[in-house]
Structures are given as C-alpha cells and as structure tokens.
Amino acid sequence: MTATTLPPRKKTEPVSAPPGGISDRSRAERRLGWMLAGPAFVVMLLVTAYPILQAVWYSLFNYRLTDPGNRSFVGLRNYWVILTDGLWWQAVLTTVLITVVTVAVELVLGFALALVMSKALASIRPVLRAAILIPYAVITVVSAFSWQFAFNITTGFVNKWLAWLPGIGVDTDWFGDRWTSLLVICLAEIWKTTPFISLLLLAGLAQVPDVLQEAAMVDGATWWQRMRKVTIPNMKAAIMVAVLFRTLDAFRIFDSIFVMTAGANGTESVSFLAYRQTISRVEIGLGSAVSVLLFLAVVLIAFVFIKGFRIDLAQARGER
Amino acid sequence: MSRREKTWWWVVGIAIMLYCLFPIAWIISLSFKGPADIANGQFLPSKPSTENYSTILTGSASELFLPALRNSFGICLIATFISCFLSMFAAYAIARLDFPGKRLILSAALGVAIFPVISIVTPLFNLWRQIGLYDTWLGLIIPYLSLTLPISIWTMSAFFREIPWEMEQAAQVDGATTWQAFRKVIVPLAAPGVFTTAIIAFFIAWNDFAYGISLTSTSAARPVPAALGLFSGASQFVDPTGSIAAAAVIVTVPVVVLVLIFQRRIVAGLTNGAVKG
Numbered sequence: 001m002t003a004t005t006l007p008p009r010k011k012t013e014p015v016s017a018p019p020g021g022i023s024d025r026s027r028a029e030r031r032l033g034w035m036l037a038g039p040a041f042v043v044m045l046l047v048t049a050y051p052i053l054q055a056v057w058y059s060l061f062n063y064r065l066t067d068p069g070n071r072s073f074v075g076l077r078n079y080w081v082i083l084t085d086g087l088w089w090q091a092v093l094t095t096v097l098i099t100v101v102t103v104a105v106e107l108v109l110g111f112a113l114a115l116v117m118s119k120a121l122a123s124i125r126p127v128l129r130a131a132i133l134i135p136y137a138v139i140t141v142v143s144a145f146s147w148q149f150a151f152n153i154t155t156g157f158v159n160k161w162l163a164w165l166p167g168i169g170v171d172t173d174w175f176g177d178r179w180t181s182l183l184v185i186c187l188a189e190i191w192k193t194t195p196f197i198s199l200l201l202l203a204g205l206a207q208v209p210d211v212l213q214e215a216a217m218v219d220g221a222t223w224w225q226r227m228r229k230v231t232i233p234n235m236k237a238a239i240m241v242a243v244l245f246r247t248l249d250a251f252r253i254f255d256s257i258f259v260m261t262a263g264a265n266g267t268e269s270v271s272f273l274a275y276r277q278t279i280s281r282v283e284i285g286l287g288s289a290v291s292v293l294l295f296l297a298v299v300l301i302a303f304v305f306i307k308g309f310r311i312d313l314a315q316a317r318g319e320r
Numbered sequence: 321m322s323r324r325e326k327t328w329w330w331v332v333g334i335a336i337m338l339y340c341l342f343p344i345a346w347i348i349s350l351s352f353k354g355p356a357d358i359a360n361g362q363f364l365p366s367k368p369s370t371e372n373y374s375t376i377l378t379g380s381a382s383e384l385f386l387p388a389l390r391n392s393f394g395i396c397l398i399a400t401f402i403s404c405f406l407s408m409f410a411a412y413a414i415a416r417l418d419f420p421g422k423r424l425i426l427s428a429a430l431g432v433a434i435f436p437v438i439s440i441v442t443p444l445f446n447l448w449r450q451i452g453l454y455d456t457w458l459g460l461i462i463p464y465l466s467l468t469l470p471i472s473i474w475t476m477s478a479f480f481r482e483i484p485w486e487m488e489q490a491a492q493v494d495g496a497t498t499w500q501a502f503r504k505v506i507v508p509l510a511a512p513g514v515f516t517t518a519i520i521a522f523f524i525a526w527n528d529f530a531y532g533i534s535l536t537s538t539s540a541a542r543p544v545p546a547a548l549g550l551f552s553g554a555s556q557f558v559d560p561t562g563s564i565a566a567a568a569v570i571v572t573v574p575v576v577v578l579v580l581i582f583q584r585r586i587v588a589g590l591t592n593g594a595v596k597g
Contacts, residue, residue, distance in 0.1 A: 026418070033419030040403075040410035040473055041425050047440075047466040048432045054443035065446065116332055124333040129587060130580050131340040137579035138344065139527050141545040142568040146343040149350055155561050157346075160361045170361070191343060196590070203591035248434045255529040259549055271438040271530070278442040279534050291439040298436050 052295055058288035065282035078289035088273065088290070092297075095269045098182065099250040102189045106246060107239070109190070110197030117198070118205050132195040140192060144259035147188035151175070178266040185267065188256050193249070197242045204238020205231070244305045248298055270294045344572065351565035358561055372566035381551075381563050387539040388547035389571070395457050395543060396525040399464035404518050407472035414473075415480035426477070429470035440466060441534040448535055455536045460543065463531045468521040475520055475589045479513025516585040523575060544571050 059078055063071045082088045117128055135143070149155045151174040162168045174180045208231050216226045232239070254271035261267045263276065274294055278287030346363065353360070354369035376385040414422050444463060445454075453459035487509070491501040532546030539547075548567055551560050579586055 029417050030419040033413045033417040034421060036413035036417075037410040037421075037425050040406035040469060041428060043406060043465060044428060044432050044469045044473075047462055047469075048435050051440040051443045051447075051463075052435075054447060055439060058443060058446065065449075113336065116336065120333065121326065121329050124329065128333055128336055130583050131337040133579050133583050133586065134340045134344060134576055137523065137576045138572050139529075139545055139568075139575070141529050141548050142347065142572050143343060145548065145564055145568055146347040146350075149561060149565065150343070150346055152561075154359045155350070157361055157363045161363075191339075195340070199587055199591055245434075252436045252438070254438060255545070255549075258529070258533075271436060274438045274442060275530070275534065278445055284442070284446050287442045291436075291442040294436045295439040298434060302434055 052292070055288040055291045055295075058284050059292050061285045063283075063285040065284055074285070078285050079293070081286065082289055082293065087268075088270075088293075090266060091268045091270045091273045094182070094267060095251055095253065095271075098186055098189070098253055098269065099247055101186050102193070102250050103243060103246050105186075105190050106194045106197045107243060110194050110201055110242070113194065113198035114201035114205050117202055132198060134195075135192050136195045138192065140255040141259055143192045144188055144256040147184055147191070148175075148260045151184050175261055176265070181261050181265050181267045185253075185256050185260055188260070189250065189253065193246060197246055200238055200242040200245075201235070204235035204242075207238070208234040240305070240309050244302070247301060247305070251298060251301060252294075270297070344576070347565050347568050347572075351562065351569045353562060353565075355562065372562035373570075375563050376567050376570070381560075384539065384547060384551060385544075385563075385567050388542055388544045391457070391539075391541050392526060392543040392545075392571075395460045395464065395541070396522050398457070399461045399468050399525045400518055400522040402461070403465055403468035403472045403521055404476075404514060407469060407476050407517070408514060410473050411476035411480045414477040415483070416485060425473070429473045432466055433470040433474070435466065437467070437528075437530045441530055445534055455538055455541050457541050459535050460531055460541055463535065464525045464528065467524050467528060471524055472517050472521045476513055476517045479517065479589065480510065483509045483513075512585060513589075516582065516589040519578065519582060519586060520589050523579070526571075526575065 060073060060075060061071055062074045062078070113132065117125060117132070120128055138146075151158045153159070153171065153173050153175075158174075159168060159170050159172050163170060172180075174184050212230050212234065213226060216230050221229070252271050253269045254275065257263060257267055257269050257272050258275075263269075263272045268276070270290070271294060274287055274290040277283045277290055281287070349364050350358075351372050352368040352370065353365040354367060354371050357365045357367065357369075360366060375381050410425065413419070414425065440463060444459075448454040448459045453462070483506070485506075487505050488501045491505045492498065496504065527545065528543070529545040529549060532543040533549055536542040536546060542550075544567070548564055548571075551564055551567070
C-alpha cells in the first residue's frame with residue numbers, strides 16, 4: 001500500500017523573460033530588484049560571512065590574547081589538537097545526544113499538540129493557541145533559570161514532590177551527575193521549543209486536503225490508518241522543515257547549559273566549548289578552530305537534510 | 321458533540337495550559353519568596369513578599385539590573401528598526417518584482433538564520449577589542465543584525481506576498497495619485513506585516529544571550545539575559561535566587577503580554593515564513 005497524496009498542483013510560472021533576449025522592462029525590473037534587496041543582502045552577508053572568514057584565518061594561528069607577541073602561524077595544527085582531544089568528542093557526543101532526544105520528543109509532543117489544536121472545540125482553541133505561545137515568548141535564559149531553580153537542591157520543590165519515586169529524596173542533587181543534569185537540560189529545551197514545532201505542524205496539518213480524509217473515512221480506514229497513509233505523507237514537507245529547523249537550533253545549544261550547569265559534569269556542548277576556549281581562556285586560535293568546526297557541522301547537517309530528504313525549502317514556503 | 325467528549329476536550333485543554341504555564345507560575349511564585357522562604361521546598365511562598373522586587377528596582381542590585389534593562393531595550397529596538405527598514409525594501413522586491421537572485425537572497429537569509437552564533441562570537445570578540453567596539457551598544461547592534469535580518473526578510477516577504485497589490489492600480493484608476501494610492505492603500509495593507517515582523521525580530525534580539533555575555537564586560541552595554549546569567553547577587557553573602565527570579569519576571573511578563581495581544585498575527589508570521597503550500 002502506498003501513501004495517498006494529491007498530485008502536485010500545477011505550478012504557475014511567472015511570465016519571465018520572453019525568448020530571444022531580455023526586454024528593457026525586465027532589465028529595469030532586475031536592476032530595481034537588486035537596488036531594493038541589495039542593501040539587506042549585503043548587510044546580512046557582512047555580519048556573518050566576514051566573521052566566519054576571520055575565524056578561519058584566526059584558526060590557523062597559535063594566538064592567545066594575553067600573549068599576542070607569541071602569535072605564530074601553525075597551519076592546521078589547532079584542528080589536529082581539537083580532533084584528537086577527548087574533550088571535543090565528549091562535547092560532540094553531548095550535543096548530538098541533546099539534539100536527538102529533544103527533537104524526537106518535541107516532534108511527537110508537538111504533533112500531538114497540533115492534532116489537539118486542530119480538533120479542539122472552537123471555544124478553547126484561541127485559549128490553547130495563546131497558552132502554547134507562552135513558552136515561545138519566554139527568554140531561554142529565564143526558562144533555564146526556572147527549571148534550574150525547580151530542580152535545585154536548596155531552592156527547588158521537585159525533590160519534595162517526587163519523593164515518592166524510588167531513588168529520589170530531598171537530597172537528590174540533579175546537577176551533580178552527568179545524566180540527571182542532561183535530563184533537566186533536555187526537559188527545559190523541550191518545554192521551551194515544543195510550541196514552535198507544534199505551530200509549524202499545525203500549519204502543515206491545515207494543508208492536508210479534507211477530500212482525502214473524507215475519502216479514506218468512507219473507505220472505512222481507521223484513525224491510525226488515516227494518520228499513517230493520509231495525514232503524515234501529506235504534511236511531510238512541514239514535518240521535515242520543522243525537524244530541520246529544530247535540529248539546527250538544538251545543535252547550537254548554549255544558553256541553557258551556561259545557566260544550568262556551566263558545562264560541569266560533562267554537560268559541555270560544542271558551542272559552550274567554543275565559548276570557553278575563546279572568552280574564558282582567550283585562546284583565540286583554538287576557539288576559532290572550534291567555531292569553524294561547529295559551523296561546518298551545522299552546514300553538514302543542513303546539507304544532509306536538504307539533499308538526503310529532498311526538502312525543497314523554497315517550495316515548502318510557497319516560493320514559486 | 322456529546323457531553324462526555326466536551327468534558328474530555330476541556331481536560332486535555334487544561335492539561336496543555338498547565339504544561340505551558342507551569343514554569344512561569346513557578347518563577348513568579350519564586351520571585352515573591354522572601355529570604356526565609358527561598359529554601360522552603362514548596363512551590364508557593366509561605367509569606368509572599370515583594371522584597372526581591374525592591375532589591376532589583378531600588379535596592380542594592382538595581383545598579384546591575386536597571387542599566388541592563390535600558391541596554392536591552394535600546395540595543396534591541398535599534399537592531400529591530402534597522403533590520404525592518406532594510407527588509408521592507410528587500411521584501412517588496414521579493415514579493416513584487418521578478419528578478420534573478422530572489423532565491424539566492426531567500427537562501428542566504430536561511431543560511432544566516434541557521435548560522436551558529438558562537439562561530440561569529442569568536443572572531444568578533446577579538447576584532448571588537450582591536451577597533452574599540454567591545455562593550456559598546458554598536459558592538460552588539462551589528463551582530464544582532466545577523467539574528468534579526470534573516471527572519472525579517474523571510475517573514476516580511478511572506479506577508480507582502482499576500483497583499484493584493486492590484487489595489488494600488490485600482491486606486492489610481494479611481495483617480496488617486498501615486499502617493500495617495502501608496503499611502504491610503506498600500507501602507508495600511510503592509511503595516512500589519514511590518515509590525516508583526518518587528519515584534520518577532522525584537523523578540524529574537526531580546527532573547528540573545530551568547531553575544532551579550534561575550535561582547536560586553538560592564539553595564540555599559542550588557543543586556544538583560546547576559547546580566548541575569550552572570551548575576552551573583554548584591555553581595556556574595558546573599559543568595560541571588562530571589563533577585564534573579566524577580567528580574568526574570570520583569571523581563572518576561574511584558575513580552576508574554578505583547579505576544580498574547582498579537583498572537584494571531586505572530587502565529588501567522590512564524591508559520592508563513594516556514595511552511596506554506
């Protein structure tokens with residue numbers, strides 16, 4: 001049995017340049033287009049492309065801010081130092097773990113939320129939508145503090161509330177161990193970003209043609225069958241876009257870790273490692289190399305997603 | 321719908337609301353706990369007090385918090401204004417004109433949006449020190465553009481694409497001048513999109529932490545999230561938990577209210593930008 005999707009809508013191409021040369025009008029339009037969009041484009045590139053190129057350049061030097069006299073060209077040695085260091089691989093592992101766990105949970109939870117919102121009574125739908133925006137509107141740092149204080153051994157209430165569970169007592173130190181720290185970090189992340197995923201999925205859900213749903217229902221398909229064969233295949237683009245955005249976002253995790261554990265007990269992420277090398281240890285060379293590696297990892301993830309799952313982002317956002 | 325089903329929906333709805341509100345309720349409750357209550361292990365304070373608020377607003381911690389609040393507002397507003405101004409033209413071009421490079425601009429915006437912030441921090445940290453932008457407003461406004469510009473271009477062009485631009489010609493046919501047609505027809509149609517984009521962009525800048533802690537060192541430019549992250553209390557003998565909670569409430573509540581007032585538009589802005597069939 002195959003998934004049921006409607007044939008792709010016929011794309012209406014905008015009337016582009018007629019064959020046999022560009023007309024004056026379209027040339028003028030072209031120039032105007034770049035004149036209007038150019039400044040934003042240039043500024044955007046300046047504030048990102050330039051720093052990353054600068055980072056690539058710094059990463060080839062042994063350069064410590066407190067010791068500028070000893071700055072020397074070392075080629076790729078910084079990369080070698082990082083890639084042979086267990087600290088880097090532990091940070092990578094932690095980051096990947098957080099990313100996979102949070103995105104997987106958020107996807108399931110977000111999908112459930114989206115389903116509830118799409119089916120909810122008209123009277124509670126606006127209230128739900130408002131409620132769901134609240135975690136999104138909370139600053140990441142504030143959310144991290146809230147979760148940290150809740151689980152904290154002195155200020156928290158969680159230990160008292162969960163004391164009936166085996167292994168949890170008033171003196172359970174959630175931030176004293178790697179796995180429990182990571183658990184709380186993941187919880188905070190999931191709480192904060194599930195709404196975003198669910199809104200994207202809700203928009204995707206709205207695009208599933210009702211005709212197909214009704215047809216499947218007439219054919220006697222169960223709820224689960226309709227979900228698997230009609231709903232999910234028809235909103236694949238929305239799901240992939242949501243997963244891509246969240247994966248890239250989760251992979252850059254920094255704020256929550258800084259606030260909740262400051263990287264203690266093996267909770268350091270790649271972003272945090274880069275921050276610590278550069279800002280705390282003022283090792284500009286090494287820190288830049290970590291930054292470049294982080295950048296390459298993000299590019300690689302995006303590339304794998306877009307090529308591997310054939311996400312057409314332009315199509316997904318209604319670009320003709 | 322049967323009565324049972326209705327009750328069931330309300331139960332699910334209330335569960336979702338609890339999920340969304342719980343951490344906020346907690347930090348609000350915590351902010352009203354006095355020093356004796358902070359470690360009481362309860363969710364609610366046994367005796368609510370506003371002590372934490374007076375500490376950060378008028379008391380010993382105010383010189384840490386108030387400048388940060390001012391910095392955050394100023395820097396985020398300026399960054400939002402610049403990126404909305406620039407993306408207004410870009411979005412108009414993308415929505416209305418046919419020119420090669422449209423896709424390039426949108427792809428570049430996406431590329432910049434997924435850019436790891438920390439990768440920009442490292443080189444800027446060194447560069448800003450050399451050219452004197454370290455710990456200044458401008459030193460944060462420039463990198464904030466990397467956060468606000470892509471989302472502005474992306475969101476605003478999605479809004480602008482929905483505008484019935486033919487109305488402009490229709491108004492001109494009806495005898496309006498070009499300027500009148502623009503001011504009376506296009507501006508009112510485009511304003512909601514611009515406004516929503518501004519809120520989303522402002523919020524993204526307001527949320528920044530990585531630039532804030534890395535590129536500032538004093539209260540001259542340090543924004544609120546960074547100040548909160550590094551907040552260690554009025555003196556080292558006072559537990560900063562209560563003050564942090566109160567400051568967190570002050571920076572969160574206005575944004576939440578703003579988002580709730582404009583929720584319909586913001587949802588449209590967030591999802592139009594990403595998913596559209």
